[in-house]
Amino acid sequence: MDSLNSLLDGFGTALTPVNLLWAALGVLLGTAIGVLPGIGPAMAVALLLPVTYGLEPTGAFIMFAGIYYGAMFGGSTTSILLNTPGESAAVVAAIEGNPMAKAGRGAQALAAAAVGHFAGGMIGTILLVALAPTVAALAVDIGAPDYFAIMVLAFIAVTSVLGSSRIRGLASLLVGLTLGLVGLDQLTGQQRLTFGSLQLADGIDVVIVAVGLFAIGEALWVAAHLRRTTGEAIPVGRPWLAGADVRRTWKSWLRGPVIGFPFGAVPAGGAEIPTFLSYVTEKRLSRHKEEFGKGAIEGVAGPESAASASAAGTLVSMLTLGLPTTAVAAVMLAAFQQYGIQPGPLLFEREPDLVWGLIASLFVGMVLLLALNLPLAPLWAKLLRIPRPYLYAGILFFAAVGAYAVGGEALDLVILLLIGLIGFGMRRYGLPVLPAIIGVILGPAAEQQLRRALQISDGSVTGLVGTPFSVAVYIVIAVLLAWPLLKRLVGRRRNVTA
Amino acid sequence: MSTRTTPADPGAPAAPGSRTWLRDHSELGVSLLLLVIGVLVLADALTMPLDLAQRGPVGPRTVPLAVGTGLLVIAALLAVDVLRGGRGEAGTGEDIDLAEPGDWRTVLLLAGVFLGNAVLIEPLGFPVSGALLFWGSAYALGSRHPRRDPLIAAVLSLVTFYLFNNLLGVPLPGGPLMGVL
Incomplete structure (x- = not known):
């Protein structure tokens, strides 16, 4: 019951007035960001990275986690009332939620989604408390070859599972790795890709890359294709659920995390796949199959619960292994690097106050979110009326503030714009952004671990596969790489037997 | 399915240089850009002075060489994919209307x-x-x-x-x- 004690200590950290304030600010910002179109949690955390210069880490991470969970809550509001989901995690909520809203049952859809997020987040976070210390304890002995294997896994997984096109995913990853190379080599001090510029010798700050790719790239891309007629949100009353609704949805709320949590923990593209799987499951198990597509409440409850649980799963991988499985986790990892903290198995030993305070604050945030969203959803929906020029001008404005705050250099703003134009081009030509950001963040670390591992083995490549852990990871990588081939083989056999 | 099997040479499309062809295949520009970055990374790595004290068997050149080579390979693969009719999916979002022409x-x-x-x-x-x-x-x-x-x-x-x-x-x-x- 060691982790229970640690969790209690964590509540001691999370319930101090200052940290409560950060949690409240995080969930408020998160909900607003979830509701607002065009700005997702990854962009929001990227824009807020400069606060890490002035804030102590526990407060910053409590706020970031609040934004992550809050955006999940808020995202479903937009999906249900406007039918134009922005966050990929909220796509499924629109399928049943929007027909419900059109049929005058918007209040029930919002309530089913909010309670679903609460249930999923709670169950997911409890699983996080139960599993994370165990995973961390198992992984505590891992060394350089194992770290390198995990990072290779992250590279391969984000490029091969997430995008529809592996080539474009790999192109994005290589662009990220290239950006990560700029600057002085960490081991020898050799200048790489600096072209003699003193400014570039410091490397390109990860804050600038994240803000450029997520904020500037997105704002410019939206500007190029701005929807001239913005949809009107369907007016809706205060969310509530009748007894009959609860009887239909409680099982869906509990089923969601079973699907969402494991998918969040592995690099499989975030909440997109689990919400969809949960939707399909609910449809198959429902006694009201005829309602699906026309506004079945289970189709809102299950996937939303899965979405929040997947966020908790994401945190398990990030905190215990330093493996980011979603864009938000990647940007949070960048924040850890800003503080010089290495997430991974040792995090639980070295920074127990931070980790357990963060985990406890998730429970606090969940309660705050339910209280904020259940009665206030119609109010939040009013945010959709913000004039789009102000919204995107604001994103550009805060992006400029963030980039300038990094080093007080006007040149950083020019680099930011250039990286933003890269992000724009990536959106135009369907190159996923996540591999690039993972390449920038993990690339330098991966190189260091690779060189350290080979140093230990005196240059022999066998040093990379010398531990059971690394072998296991490489087997997973091999399966991932061979997956399209395996699928084709299995499919062929099925065709033969059929 | 296009039958065009031009070898991966993004800089010089072999087809008649009509404007619509170029517009349809503008993604080749991405391939070209990757090629340029790849050459840049390789050139930078190969011109590195080696007199610096190298600690360990892997020096500062190894990873840039791998990344640069990877960029060249991916540039070629992407060009082949585009010429075969593959297209990247443009990003979508709440405020994005892809039916509108690019502004x-x-x-x-x-x-x-x-x-x-x-x-x-x-x-x-x-x-x-x-x-x-x-x-x-x-x-x-x-x-x-x-x-x-x-x-x-x-x-x-x-x-x-x-x-x-x-x-x-x-x-x-x-x-x-x-x-x-």
Whole structure:
């Protein structure tokens, strides 16, 4: 019951007035960001990275986690009332939620989604408390070859599972790795890709890359294709659920995390796949199959619960292994690097106050979110009326503030714009952004671990596969790489037997 | 399925150089860009002086060489994919209407306004250049409120300046205006 004690200590950290304030600010910002179109949690955390210069880490991470969970809550509001989901995690909520809203049952859809997020987040976070210390304890002995294997896994997984096109995913990853190379080599001090510029010798700050790719790239891309007629949100009353609704949805709320949590923990593209799987499951198990597509409440409850649980799963991988499985986790990892903290198995030993305070604050945030969203959803929906020029001008404005705050250099703003134009081009030509950001963040670390591992083995490549852990990871990588081939083989056999 | 099997040479499309062909295959530009970056990375790695003390069997060149080679391979693979008819899926979002033709004028205007801020932030100070950035961006994006737009821009810029400079302790240049106020 060691982790229970640690969790209690964590509540001691999370319930101090200052940290409560950060949690409240995080969930408020998160909900607003979830509701607002065009700005997702990854962009929001990227824009807020400069606060890490002035804030102590526990407060910053409590706020970031609040934004992550809050955006999940808020995202479903937009999906249900406007039918134009922005966050990929909220796509499924629109399928049943929007027909419900059109049929005058918007209040029930919002309530089913909010309670679903609460249930999923709670169950997911409890699983996080139960599993994370165990995973961390198992992984505590891992060394350089194992770290390198995990990072290779992250590279391969984000490029091969997430995008529809592996080539474009790999192109994005290589662009990220290239950006990560700029600057002085960490081991020898050799200048790489600096072209003699003193400014570039410091490397390109990860804050600038994240803000450029997520904020500037997105704002410019939206500007190029701005929807001239913005949809009107369907007016809706205060969310509530009748007894009959609860009887239909409680099982869906509990089923969601079973699907969402494991998918969040592995690099499989975030909440997109689990919400969809949960939707399909609910449809198959429902006694009201005829309602699906026309506004079945289970189709809102299950996937939303899965979405929040997947966020908790994401945190398990990030905190215990330093493996980011979603864009938000990647940007949070960048924040850890800003503080010089290495997430991974040792995090639980070295920074127990931070980790357990963060985990406890998730429970606090969940309660705050339910209280904020259940009665206030119609109010939040009013945010959709913000004039789009102000919204995107604001994103550009805060992006400029963030980039300038990094080093007080006007040149950083020019680099930011250039990286933003890269992000724009990536959106135009369907190159996923996540591999690039993972390449920038993990690339330098991966190189260091690779060189350290080979140093230990005196240059022999066998040093990379010398531990059971690394072998296991490489087997997973091999399966991932061979997956399209395996699928084709299995499919062929099925065709033969059929 | 296109039957074109031109070898991966993104710089020189072998087909008749008609404009529509180029527009349909504009993604080859991405391939070309990857090629250029790849060559750049390789050239940089190969011209590195080797007299620096190298610790361990893997020096500072190994990873750049691998990344550069990877870029060349991917550039070729992407070119083949595009010539075979493969297309990247353009990003979508709540406020994005892909049915509308690309509005490049707005993008250029925004980039210009953003560069303007980079130039002006040090001489004029953040409160002024930031307000111009917000106002200019909103204007470029189609907002036309002669009083409301600059007012919001000024308030946002001043509040942000105080928040970062005075509360968060992240210094921003005040410029001559803050000297007066």
